[in-house]
Amino acid sequence: MKNSIRTQTGVPLPLGSTILPLGINFALFSRHAHSVSLVLNFPHHRDDYIEIPLDPQVHKTGDIWHIMLSGVPEDLHYGYRISGPYEPGITGHLYDSQHILLDPYAKEILSANWGGPRNFLGYEPCCLLDTHSYDWEGDKPLNIPLQDTIIYELHVRGFTFHPTAKVRHPGTYKGIIEKIPYLQQLGITAVELMPVTEFDENETTFINPETKKRLKNFWGYSPLSFFAPKSSYSSDLHAPLNEFRDMVKALHSAGIEVILDIVFNHTAEGGADGPTSSFRGIDNTIYYLLDADKRNYLNYSGCGNTCNCNHPIVRSLIMDALRWWVIEMHVDGFRFDLASILGRDGNGNVLTNPPVVERIAEDPVLAHTKIIAEAWDAAGLYQVGHFSPHHRWAEWNGRFRDDVRAFMCGRLGMVPALATRIAGSSDLYQRHNHRPCNSINFITSHDGFTLTDLVSYNVKHNLLNGENNRDGDNNNLSWNSGIEGSTRNPHILRLRARRLRTMTTILFLSQGVPMLVAGDEFGRSQMGNNNAWCQDNEISWLDWSLLKKRQGQLRFFQKLIKLRKNHHVFRRDTFFQSGNTGIEEDSCSLEIRWQSLYPGKQDWSHECRTLAYLLNGAVLEQTDDDFFVMLNGSPNESARFIVPAATRNRIWKQIIDTSRPSPHDFVDLQLADTVEYNQTVSVPAMGCIVLQSQSIRGKTI
Structure with a gap:
């Protein structure tokens, strides 16, 4: 094989490996390397590795090393061996020619079945060429407006790996395809996939104290690559690119967008004692933030290292990856993990206008993609409401999560904050031409309690993570409703169900973009584990x-999602201009009218636990029905609300009562009971009742 290989100079761009008419071009950036060799392996030949040194006088342009090969099969594996200074504590360079490194631009990486050994990482050529053509059959981005979006966060493996999923390809991209009818019936408009770029699930050293078995990095927030889809999420290890594309195309055909949870803030190489697989051995001082002594990594990610995101080289890598996912994989958007790290400079200082953040928002290829920031990092930088002045950036609204949870725990002083969240968090987003949809509203996510656990546990139960319950957040803003964990007490179960439905109602009837986590709609529990990152078992798999067993709960979610999608009054594109200032007027022109127990009388006091509001559908450009929502945050006392008049001489119908069992918790408008103006409505503790207006003739807008 070695004698048949022909070499040419090659070209410096594009970076990575590219199949061209004259051969295969390889291009790698490394500014401080002394020498670079391309290492090849041919899996269907018995030859040993072939190393081809790159002559810097021939195969280097600027800081890019490049070469073109012909006479080689396209199923080759490749990597790089790089030598240079090893000077921790002096320059910070960490070159070590013992390692065979991954190409940062590789589109596919040699993998094994889930849980299989990955000992070859860093020691064998592991990068594969993208040799697969693909017919998109006319697939185009859906471009669903952000304000009309309903996000469903899921884990590719956990979503369908449990035997009860009854899919032919559990834990894979194909498994998601098999569940598309379910997603359509639920009514969501976008799936947000937890990390799908290659990672090593075997990297963790923690042990389950009960089974004594080594745990897995189940979540995958530890990228080996910013490009390559995880092969073990594919039913065919040899075709992960096309199986991922099949999934995207099928979801698009069903009207569902694909958002990727993408990790640019750190890599799998970890801290100084971590493995060397790519960036560290290519140009450590450029790809990572180092301390002043050039010995240790600045660790704003909590994972051992922090990427130098605003360095021009790293910035270009990030942009190239995002464009590739949009152009070649047709994804519709991104959620940026620990996005506040994108705002730090080379010394870790917070920038006023970070170049990479602005570039993502202004990039013409990404112009119609959804960009969502997790607007904090692990070092305490919290930027919810002010991550970026650019109008395109949406944010995970952690304030929404915390304020709703606190109100639904019965905490005092939460009514003003809850009203602000329901109205779209104008205190956070009414600036820089932002809109209510810049707020991604959620109560639960992959990180923390599930919705069922939120009403069932006071404290985390993470002993099985092998860290003696030290890991995971201690500030859960949860309440177990009277008994910790599982119970058969009917009173406790009714209270939990009521609280769960009330929180769900708040989520879907608030201004902003709702996000739910997979399984919450049918009562999934993690048995009190609020940090299940390492649990590849029934704790994390959807049952x-x-x-x-929870058909009624699922029905409630489906009905709420349908209600939201059918009524523009819940999906405003602008903030309320009246009725949200705390000064109430008796005027039909008000867009929202707040009250406590009596119409026209608000109570923003610290002791108050009741809140009600009327959404006026008459003032919308697209006229809608009115809705009157009553919330009681008391943990043990009912509240009696006086119902105001609906607009346009309409009548009220009671469609939601979260204290009632299914199917009476959500009743279709035509079958709902009439509620008279000035009537007293009793809302049980932790309950919610929703009225919808109807014309006297029985016709709805």
């Missing part, structure tokens, strides 16, 4: 048998 689909709950669908039958």
